[in-house]
Amino acid sequence: MQFGNILTAEGWRLGEIHWEGGRIKRISGEQIDPDANAHPRILPGFIDLHVHGGGGADVMEGGEALATLARTHVRFGTTRLLATTMTAPDDHIRKALRDIAAYMQAPAPLAAKVLGVHLEGPYINPGKLGAQPAYARTGLIEELDELCSLVPIRLITLAPELSGHMALIRHLSERGVRVQLGHTLGSYEEGVEALAHGACGFTHLFNAMTGLHHRKPGMVGAALAHAEYAELIPDLLHVHPGAILTALRCIPNLYAVTDSTAAAGMPDGDYRLGEQTVTKCLGGVRLADGTLAGSTLTMDQALRNFVSLGLSLAEASDRLSRIPADFLGLGDIGRLEEGAAADFVVLDPQLQLQAVFVEGRSILGGA
Structure with missing residues (x-):
């Protein structure tokens, strides 16, 4: 699970991205402007x-x-x-x-x-x-x-x-x-x-x-x-x-x-x-x-x-x-939605890279 401002196909959502077996299982949270908070930005890899x-x-x-x-x-x-x-x-x-x-x-x-x-x-x-x-x-x-x-x-x-x-x-x-x-x-x-x-x-x-x-x-x-x-x-x-x-x-x-x-x-x-x-x-x-x-x-x-x-x-x-x-x-x-590969990056508000996940596996930073 990773928390932050998640860029989904429907727009930004402040919540959690969950995955299993290398695939996105669920994205929870509410739609919100990411500039309204200081949480990380989560983008597709x-x-x-x-x-x-x-x-x-x-x-x-x-x-x-x-x-x-x-x-x-x-x-x-x-x-x-x-x-x-x-x-x-x-x-x-x-x-x-x-x-x-x-x-x-x-x-x-x-x-x-x-x-x-x-x-x-x-x-x-x-x-x-x-x-x-x-x-x-x-x-x-x-x-x-x-x-x-x-x-x-x-x-x-x-x-x-x-x-x-x-x-x-x-x-x-x-x-x-x-x-x-x-x-x-x-x-x-x-x-x-x-x-x-x-x-x-x-x-x-x-x-x-x-x-x-x-x-x-x-x-x-x-x-x-x-x-x-x-x-x-x-x-x-x-x-x-x-x-x-x-x-x-x-x-x-x-x-x-x-x-x-x-x-x-x-x-x-x-x-x-x-x-x-x-x-x-x-x-x-x-x-x-x-x-x-x-x-x-x-x-x-x-x-x-x-x-x-x-x-x-x-x-x-x-x-x-x-x-x-x-x-x-x-x-x-190339997208964050249910069923897609759990490939994503986590950036801070200044767009500096904090973590990278490939098929749900933490490669750089992350938990």
Whole structure:
């Protein structure tokens, strides 16, 4: 049992949340404005669909690195995540996918749950790599089917303008894999066409894609005009606050991701991002040439950043929990209601993290 201001699907309730067998059994209490008291705020656990690393570990390392990053991010309120790969040689990608599959069969205790994989590349435009290594290429249906047989791939980022990718988007969509558009030089028209073929989101909106111009709206224009869902990195470094507010007005289900690297939760210094070295300094992560290379963002800070831009705590919470869960079609996480997983975080009135529970088990703080 946990007492506090509980954010339920029907609004705030001051009372108790009870669970059994990892599921919420009952939420009691009366509806009340949480600002009317000093009790803790209880929110659904955060769900991060774009995680490359944390705690000094990188997804592409496989093995113990997966446990390290999952243990790191749960300390910041992330209760579920997608292990996100990098563009790399084929054998490196396959090894990483097999290691993720093995980890999901025997996950570490006291850690965020790994829901599956976000395959970011190699099916991206070589002219828009961002911090991705130079192994970009077109994808084939048979190849993607093989990769999907290795591990649950829930989300794939690709560039729609590459030859054959419209058919690939259609195929992936039909087999239940979510497709996001990213690392792309595609036009507005190609973005709209990709959405018509089944693409359903945009990867780190504004970053590594063609920008908005009034005569060439670009991929950003396609997102702002037509997207229901898009992910965005709200570290206030990757995207200007004004652009974030623009996206919030245009895209109903904009949601937060960290795009975090091994440097997340670590001091300044050099870390790995796939096969590349990145440097953490002044709150960011960059390649040697100064290119932004993922982030050091954690989801609790993403929540505070959204609130600092004027979002209510309830709306900010939705964009870190319910919306990413809905995007993956998972109705039993990302919300606090009877029957849902007992994944939740406890924050003080200043939105500092006090406790984290995963399936009712206290991971950080709590009883």
